[in-house]
Amino acid sequence: MMRTDWRDHDWQLIHTAPQSPTLHMALDDVLTHEVGAGRRAPTLRIWEWASPAVVIGRFQSLRNEVDSEAARRHGIEVVRRVSGGGAMFIEPGNTITYSIYAPQSLVKGLSFQEAYAFFDAWVLQALGELGIKAWYQPLNDITSEGGKIAGAAQVHRGGAVLHHVTMAYDIDAAKMLDVLRIGREKLSDKGTVSAAKRVDPLRSQTGLPREAVIERMVATFRRLHGLSDGSLRADELVQAEALGHTKFSSPAWIGDVA
């Protein structure tokens, strides 16, 4: 397998109407497989959320990470994603989430640390164009002088790599801390005491509407790497809906690490 470059691929954009948290989990699974199998061109998918959610990492303990009673009280669904990494607190309009489904050849020979930074270099550039000085903080964060902006996660499947990122646009820190259990050990080498202070969202940093930030990001990706407007195929959606029902909404999956 030869190393490929962004421009060696015909990048497709998927940006649809809001979808459920469970369907988003399943779409990441299905689209990674489709790119790995060569049935889909490499794709950038921008997520729109139909409802609030806590998304926990593949290996996080449901009980240790989430106050399920508080989540229920706030009407927040808890889902588990296919990749590792930490819990994310999502309210529609408060985050910018995207997935990149790429052939593994794009990051061939790179260390994990290099591959994370590689997949988000275009985002750092887009943020720079918006006046935000941001950089990659290993292992998997995008950060700025004001604090953390985003967290990334990757998973590798049969010739493809999924790289997905959630960026904080706006945040209800009180509600987040009510629902997520953020332990002291986790913060021990971050140099801050308050978990709420660790995140500095894009809204306060740019003063722009969320849609304008997304527009800038898409334009930057298009300019740097090339990007055509694509769509989900009907069979991909059917497959993802089925996986959503059978796997991603099941207590066995969500509670897989109790």
Added chain:
Amino acid sequence: MHGEYKMPGGKLVVIDLAVRDGRLADVQLSGDFFLEPDSALDTINRALEGHPEHADEAALAASVRHALSADVMMYGLSPEAIAVAVRRALHREAEA
């Protein structure tokens, strides 16, 4: 029993376990690390099961390493960090 360890330059490594007849039981590794394939999580849990409660970090780390095949990928996680989290879980009462 519960132990947590933020691996320096890595991620949070968490161990929940019980001790039965002086041996580790119901071992559950969790955290915000990256591990592939995901089935390696169960392999690690099983590798720790049954160790004497006084096993040292080196012995715990060695058995995790030996249980994993060469194609397992860890990012923000290591056998040594897992061993530290296990020792912390076991020492919790002594620390309190």
